Amino acid sequence: MFCDLDVRMCGWAGSGRETGLGLDRRSFLKCALASGAALGAGTVAQPAAGLSSGAAADRQDDAKFITEARFYQKLANRKIKCKLCPRECTVGDKERGYCGVRENRGGTYYTLVHSRMAAAHVDPVEKKPLFHYLPGSVAFSLGTAGCNVNCKFCQNWEISQSRPEQIPAEYAPPHRVAELAKQYDCPTIAFTYSEPVVFAEYLMDTADAGHQAGIRSIVVSNGYMQEESLKAAYGKMDAVKIDLKAFSESYYQKVVTGQLKPVLETLVTLRKMGKWTEIVYLVLPTLNDSDQEFRGLAQWIKANLGPDVPLHFTQFHPQYLMKNLPITPVPTLERAKAIADAEGLHFVYIGNVPGHPAQNTYCPKCKRMLVERVGFTASKMLIRKNSCTFCQQPIPGIWHA
Amino acid sequence: MNTAHSASRRDFLRKSLAGGAFLFTGGAAGNLAVTEPAAVPAVPKAKSRVVVARDPQLRGTGSTVDSSRVLALLDRAMQTLFDRDHPAEAWAKVVRPGDTVGLKVNTLGGRGIATNPQLVAVLCERLQQAGIKASDIVVWDRDSNELERAGFHLSIGGNRVQCYGTDRVDYEEDLAAWGSVGSRLSKILTQRTNVLINLPVLKDHDGAGVTIALKNMYGVIHNPNKYHLDGCNPFVADVNMLPEIRTRMRLTICDATTAMYEGGPAYKPEFSWTANALLVSQDPVALDHTGWQMIERKRAEKGWKTLEAAGRPPRYIATAADSEHRLGNNDPARITVVET
Numbered sequence: 001m002f003c004d005l006d007v008r009m010c011g012w013a014g015s016g017r018e019t020g021l022g023l024d025r026r027s028f029l030k031c032a033l034a035s036g037a038a039l040g041a042g043t044v045a046q047p048a049a050g051l052s053s054g055a056a057a058d059r060q061d062d063a064k065f066i067t068e069a070r071f072y073q074k075l076a077n078r079k080i081k082c083k084l085c086p087r088e089c090t091v092g093d094k095e096r097g098y099c100g101v102r103e104n105r106g107g108t109y110y111t112l113v114h115s116r117m118a119a120a121h122v123d124p125v126e127k128k129p130l131f132h133y134l135p136g137s138v139a140f141s142l143g144t145a146g147c148n149v150n151c152k153f154c155q156n157w158e159i160s161q162s163r164p165e166q167i168p169a170e171y172a173p174p175h176r177v178a179e180l181a182k183q184y185d186c187p188t189i190a191f192t193y194s195e196p197v198v199f200a201e202y203l204m205d206t207a208d209a210g211h212q213a214g215i216r217s218i219v220v221s222n223g224y225m226q227e228e229s230l231k232a233a234y235g236k237m238d239a240v241k242i243d244l245k246a247f248s249e250s251y252y253q254k255v256v257t258g259q260l261k262p263v264l265e266t267l268v269t270l271r272k273m274g275k276w277t278e279i280v281y282l283v284l285p286t287l288n289d290s291d292q293e294f295r296g297l298a299q300w301i302k303a304n305l306g307p308d309v310p311l312h313f314t315q316f317h318p319q320y321l322m323k324n325l326p327i328t329p330v331p332t333l334e335r336a337k338a339i340a341d342a343e344g345l346h347f348v349y350i351g352n353v354p355g356h357p358a359q360n361t362y363c364p365k366c367k368r369m370l371v372e373r374v375g376f377t378a379s380k381m382l383i384r385k386n387s388c389t390f391c392q393q394p395i396p397g398i399w400h401a
Numbered sequence: 402m403n404t405a406h407s408a409s410r411r412d413f414l415r416k417s418l419a420g421g422a423f424l425f426t427g428g429a430a431g432n433l434a435v436t437e438p439a440a441v442p443a444v445p446k447a448k449s450r451v452v453v454a455r456d457p458q459l460r461g462t463g464s465t466v467d468s469s470r471v472l473a474l475l476d477r478a479m480q481t482l483f484d485r486d487h488p489a490e491a492w493a494k495v496v497r498p499g500d501t502v503g504l505k506v507n508t509l510g511g512r513g514i515a516t517n518p519q520l521v522a523v524l525c526e527r528l529q530q531a532g533i534k535a536s537d538i539v540v541w542d543r544d545s546n547e548l549e550r551a552g553f554h555l556s557i558g559g560n561r562v563q564c565y566g567t568d569r570v571d572y573e574e575d576l577a578a579w580g581s582v583g584s585r586l587s588k589i590l591t592q593r594t595n596v597l598i599n600l601p602v603l604k605d606h607d608g609a610g611v612t613i614a615l616k617n618m619y620g621v622i623h624n625p626n627k628y629h630l631d632g633c634n635p636f637v638a639d640v641n642m643l644p645e646i647r648t649r650m651r652l653t654i655c656d657a658t659t660a661m662y663e664g665g666p667a668y669k670p671e672f673s674w675t676a677n678a679l680l681v682s683q684d685p686v687a688l689d690h691t692g693w694q695m696i697e698r699k700r701a702e703k704g705w706k707t708l709e710a711a712g713r714p715p716r717y718i719a720t721a722a723d724s725e726h727r728l729g730n731n732d733p734a735r736i737t738v739v740e741t
Contacts, residue, residue, distance in 0.1 A: 090607075092607045092666065093667035094666065094667040095667075098629065098630070100626040100627070150627050152583075161627065166572065320576070321578060
């Protein structure tokens with residue numbers, strides 16, 4: 001079985017982006033290796049003899065993880081332009097894109113992480129968090145190295161900000177992932193932990209394998225991608241959770257090393273595609289916690305996506321390069337929720353605060369509680385035929401049949 | 402490596418470095434007069450010295466570098482830099498017995514545009530003559546395969562010069578941070594060496610403009626791909642400000658035996674030239690500025706526009722020299738270039 005992790009280490013004390021494992025790096029890697037052993041997918045090479053006990057694993061056989069990338073354009077002089085995300089990295093021969101997991105070799109661009117599973121776990125779907133998607137079910141969750149941004153608060157930075165050769169991984173091709181999901185009774189495969197945009201090829205192939213086996217797919221993503229890749233990759237998803245880091249370009253620039261506008265465009269496109277989408281907004285004290293920002297965000301969501309898109313305000317915990325800030329005070333999260341509620345959003349949640357009543361789902365019409373959550377567990381489920389049991393108000397989402 | 406030994410040694414090195422000055426251990430090594438190594442100044446000197454040593458016959462009648470000639474070239478460069486009559490006296494200004502010396506080479510571009518193994522071999526010879534044990538010299542870069550492709554032979558353990566990549570020992574668990582960068586550092590730097598001699602090559606870079614001494618430190622960190630935005634500026638300067646790098650850096654010897662003026666960082670023979678030169682300095686900013694000018698002159702000679710006109714001026718050099726970083730001098734009026 002996978003690492004028997006304390007739930008508290010698996011995402012409570014985390015950012016809005018769920019943590020793979022919320023552990024220090026050594027424990028994380030041990031868990032990744034243990035997961036690999038449980039998968040029966042072969043063993044990671046042992047460190048070379050004669051070096052210190054802290055030596056990294058010998059180089060894995062990289063060749064099996066490497067396949068030509070999609071979404072790029074060849075240029076003169078053996079350069080390429082990546083078309084996966086708005087960075088549009090122009091990458092010279094022998095160089096990699098910003099994400100660190102796509103490399104130009106002689107004028108052809110390759111993904112280095114296809115089937116290169118660096119983290120895997122069976123998670124409750126509420127942990128993503130997705131609150132309006134098959135509550136109480138579990139998802140076979142996986143991620144590779146790499147990310148196309150560099151959030152200073154990233155809880156999974158040890159894999160997201162690493163190059164693939166720097167962390168142990170298991171060879172888990174798409175059909176194998178589908179088999180494992182079935183083996184562990186997971187109706188869903190979740191692409192998460194690092195940033196699935198950067199392993200789009202693996203995501204797409206695995207989603208296809210999953211669907212062939214009757215298993216759905218969901219993704220936890222920053223949404224920082226181009227429209228073509230978004231439609232191709234996330235068009236295969238059954239639900240999407242987007243981490244909307246803030247509602248200001250300057251925050252995206254300084255704290256995320258990204259851009260807000262493309263993420264908003266992603267949300268609009270997902271809406272047009274009819275994809276079930278939920279949004280997480282990680283609240284960092286003093287940086288993105290103003291009334292103005294909360295109000296602007298809520299107004300934008302209502303105008304562009306509609307009032308039924310679930311919005312989760314989640315509590316920040318000091319991480320990575322952002323250890324100087326305190327944990328988000330609960331009153332700040334409650335203020336955010338109050339503003340969003342007042343702007344007319346129907347499903348506004350507070351995350352990472354175990355036991356808070358705002359983790360439950362309430363009918364927007366009769367206000368009765370419909371789904372009670374304790375931690376990551378949905379303990380009551382009072383939605384019948386996609387409607388409130390009490391007043392029959394339709395409750396949007398993907399519910400159990 | 403014995404874990405207990407390395408832990409106590411690491412503590413020793415940390416204390417030494419935290420003191421901000423090199424310890425004077427006294428004693429003599431062979432016939433060397435013991436002098437305190439010239440620590441790289443915390444603030445740049447009023448004038449920086451860059452020696453450009455050339456040998457038009459470096460390759461003799463063939464295409465490969467002649468070992469005896471590159472040794473002579475290295476000696477001439479070092480003696481000129483430190484104004485000494487004998488190479489041993491020059492090297493005594495850089496290292497002392499008991500040091501563990503890391504030679505950070507550049508092998509990303511492959512054999513055609515990598516730090517020359519013959520140069521490294523003669524450098525190791527001089528270090529040993531300066532009292533450094535062979536096993537206390539580590540030739541390194543980020544990746545063992547890249548080292549081998551560049552012509553280096555891996556060597557791990559035993560009483561010989563060591564040669565391997567960070568992939569063999571990993572990066573530190575914790576982040577080192579300065580300014581805009583936060584990275585894990587190679588354990589070769591942090592745990593195995595107390596002296597860093599930088600051995601970059603001379604070439605242009607399609608993002609940064611040029612990649613010479615300062616940018617060679619990207620090979621020390623685990624996430625260089627995150628720091629190529631905006632022409633690698635201010636990231637190159639910020640990486641060089643990391644205390645673990647800055648306190649160890651003693652000297653830069655830029656291998657300009659083969660150089661490139663276009664198409665870097667990968668090797669493009671059609672844009673390379675046999676400069677047959679070494680650039681040496683204790684000021685990496687001044688060295689980068691000097692190397693940049695050499696590249697610009699070659700570009701002009703070949704009919705290429707300047708790097709500025711090409712949209713990629715090496716702005717990180719000025720940043721490295723600014724009041725916030727003060728890693729060295731980029732003002733030509735404060736750089737003495739000595740051609741020899």
